[in-house]
Amino acid sequence: MVTINSTIISGAGAIPAIRPLLNGKEHILLVTDGNISRLEAAKQIRMLLEEDNRSITIIDNVPPEPSHHDVSQVLGGLTSCTFDLIVGIGGGSVLDVAKLLSVLCHPQSPGLDTLLAGTKPAARISSLLIPATAGTGSEATPNAILAIPEQNTKVGIISPVLLPDYVALLPELTTSMPAHIASSTGIDALCHLIECFTSTVANPVSDNAALTGLSKLLNNIETACAEPGNLVAKLEMLWASYYGGVAIAHAGTHLVHALSYPLGGKYHLPHGVANAILLAPCMRAVRPHAVTKFAQVWDLVPGADTTLSDEDKSHALVTYFASLVRRLNLPDNLETLGVPREDVASLSEAALNVKRLMNNAPCQPDRDEVQAIYRTLFPQH
Numbered sequence: 001m002v003t004i005n006s007t008i009i010s011g012a013g014a015i016p017a018i019r020p021l022l023n024g025k026e027h028i029l030l031v032t033d034g035n036i037s038r039l040e041a042a043k044q045i046r047m048l049l050e051e052d053n054r055s056i057t058i059i060d061n062v063p064p065e066p067s068h069h070d071v072s073q074v075l076g077g078l079t080s081c082t083f084d085l086i087v088g089i090g091g092g093s094v095l096d097v098a099k100l101l102s103v104l105c106h107p108q109s110p111g112l113d114t115l116l117a118g119t120k121p122a123a124r125i126s127s128l129l130i131p132a133t134a135g136t137g138s139e140a141t142p143n144a145i146l147a148i149p150e151q152n153t154k155v156g157i158i159s160p161v162l163l164p165d166y167v168a169l170l171p172e173l174t175t176s177m178p179a180h181i182a183s184s185t186g187i188d189a190l191c192h193l194i195e196c197f198t199s200t201v202a203n204p205v206s207d208n209a210a211l212t213g214l215s216k217l218l219n220n221i222e223t224a225c226a227e228p229g230n231l232v233a234k235l236e237m238l239w240a241s242y243y244g245g246v247a248i249a250h251a252g253t254h255l256v257h258a259l260s261y262p263l264g265g266k267y268h269l270p271h272g273v274a275n276a277i278l279l280a281p282c283m284r285a286v287r288p289h290a291v292t293k294f295a296q297v298w299d300l301v302p303g304a305d306t307t308l309s310d311e312d313k314s315h316a317l318v319t320y321f322a323s324l325v326r327r328l329n330l331p332d333n334l335e336t337l338g339v340p341r342e343d344v345a346s347l348s349e350a351a352l353n354v355k356r357l358m359n360n361a362p363c364q365p366d367r368d369e370v371q372a373i374y375r376t377l378f379p380q381h
Contacts, residue, residue, distance in 0.1 A: 002142055002160045002249045010169035010239070012231040015044050021128060021166050022048065025084040027055045029105065031098040032089045033062050036132045041172040042089055045130065049087065057083070059101075062094045065154075065264050065271065067147040071100055071112055081105040086127045089173070091185065092136025092271065095129050096144040099162040102127040116146075120159045127164040132173045134224070134237035135185025135272055137192055137245025139167045153265040153350050163249075169242060171234035179225055183328035184272030186221045186237060190321075191275045192244030193217065194283065194297065195253040198290040199360040206251035213243030215300050225328060254361035255282040259373065261357075262350035267339055276330040280322035281376045285369065287314050289362035294318075334377045344374045 009017045022028075028049050036042050037060045049056055059074055074097065083105055088098025102124040103109055110119045129139040138144075144157045174182070196202060197210035217240035224233040259282060260274035287294055294314035299306050301320055308316060331337055339347075348370040352358060365373070 002163070004140060004163055004246060004249060006140070006164050006167045008167045008169065008242075010235065012171050012235065014168065014170055015041065015048065015172070018045065018048055018128070018168055019051075022051070022054070022085070025054065025126075027080075027083045028057070028085045028087055029078075029083045029101065030056055030058045030060075030087045030089070031062060031094055031101060032058070032060050033091075033094055034060050036060075036090045036094070036173075039132070039173060039176055041170060042132070045087075045089060059097075062090065062097050064091075064093050065147050065268050066093050066097055067149055068112060068116060069149075071097060071104075071146065074101070075104055075112070078105070083125050086125050087130070088127070089130045089132055091131070091133040092138045092145075092188075095131060095136065095138035096146070098127065098129060099138070099164070100144045100146075100157065102164075103161060115157050116155065121161045124161050128166040128168065129164040130168045130170060130173065131238060131241065133177060133181060133185040134174055134234065134241040135188035137189060137241045137243070137248060139164060140242050140245025141248045143248065147265050147268075149265065151265070151350075153354065154261045156356065167242070169235065169238040171231045171238060174234045174238065175228050175231070177228065179228075180329070181272075182225045182228065183221075183330055184270060184276055185241075186217065186225065186272075187276040187279060187325065187328070187330065188272040189213070189237070189241040189244045190217055190221070191256045191279055192248055192253060193240070195256055195360075196244070196247035196251040197297065198286055198293050198362055199251045199254055200362055201360055202251045206247045209243045209246040209250065211296070211300070213240045213247065214297055216240040216243070218300050219302055221324075222327065252357065252360045254357050255286060255363075255365070258354040258357040258361070259347075259351045259370065261354050262347045263334075263339065265350070266343075266347075267337070269337055269339075273331060273337070276325050276328075277332060277334065277377055278373070279325060280318055281373050283321055284318050285365060285373060286362055287318055290314070332377075333379055334374075335379055341375075341378050344371050347374055 295310035
């Protein structure tokens with residue numbers, strides 16, 4: 001089991017609390033993207049980093065769903081790798097790249113190709129991760145996910161060494177998120193929480209994190225999407241996302257993520273959108289194998305009828321997930337996103353090959369069952 005030793009700063013108005021973390025740091029690598037770097041809160045953080053004449057190197061071109069080629073290109077563009085601190089400000093892709101660079105810029109780095117081949121990193125540079133979306137929980141996971149376009153999938157580099165020294169949960173960074181980003185990243189967090197809660201490797205520690213996160217998320221996701229300036233709801237969503245990351249660190253996701261990997265790897269669908277489309281169909285397949293746990297989650301839904309039987313609660317939860325995705329105006333079929341129906345067979349093969357996640361599922365669907373799930377994601381003619 002992973003031990004998470006990160007120091008956490010959180011709250012509205014907490015940006016100045018970052019200052020003490022910078023004592024003694026002279027050379028900082030800031031990893032972000034162009035959209036995030038223009039936010040007022042991000043500018044405030046950058047001004048803090050630049051105090052005391054610190055040397056700041058900025059990478060602000062991390063693409064969504066980055067590939068190993070993208071990371072190699074970023075690394076090749078650095079004139080020096082001598083840093084005291086790596087700071088990541090952004091969504092999951094940015095934070096994953098920041099985590100990787102904290103290892104790859106260390107003198108003992110084994111190199112990216114060696115990491116991808118399965119070698120575990122031994123050391124990293126000190127790191128501070130600041131999520132600008134409330135979804136991936138990357139700041140709390142020992143994972144860095146990269147697309148491998150040649151194989152139409154993604155791979156995870158996984159090691160506790162990737163976990164950061166510091167995390168800052170600052171709701172001001174998330175108020176400018178467009179509604180579709182807030183909703184899709186929120187559903188990503190929901191997938192992390194419900195998948196880890198129902199995983200075969202779930203345990204009391206991961207269950208505690210998952211239930212805490214689910215309570216926060218189910219009570220705040222719609223408010224946070226509808227009221228972007230609501231700092232209370234935004235902070236609760238950041239914590240829900242963080243707890244999703246903690247749950248991943250102690251357990252692991254399964255069916256939704258296994259089936260979403262090929263969609264991101266081949267078609268570059270945003271990870272949260274792919275998960276949103278898959279959430280209800282995958283949970284429908286999982287439900288018979290996790291009735292009691294689904295009933296526990298149903299009891300956390302605002303306004304839920306808690307007098308139902310566990311069986312009825314489990315069905316109600318799947319229906320709730322489907323209606324939540326619709327209420328958040330997220331896509332519910334793959335055809336509108338440019339995925340051809342003819343690719344169901346190859347998608348299914350790729351999903352079944354994500355054995356790291358498939359092995360966590362409480363049910364073990366075969367090829368026909370995975371294809372059947374994918375087919376429900378196309379309009380029924």
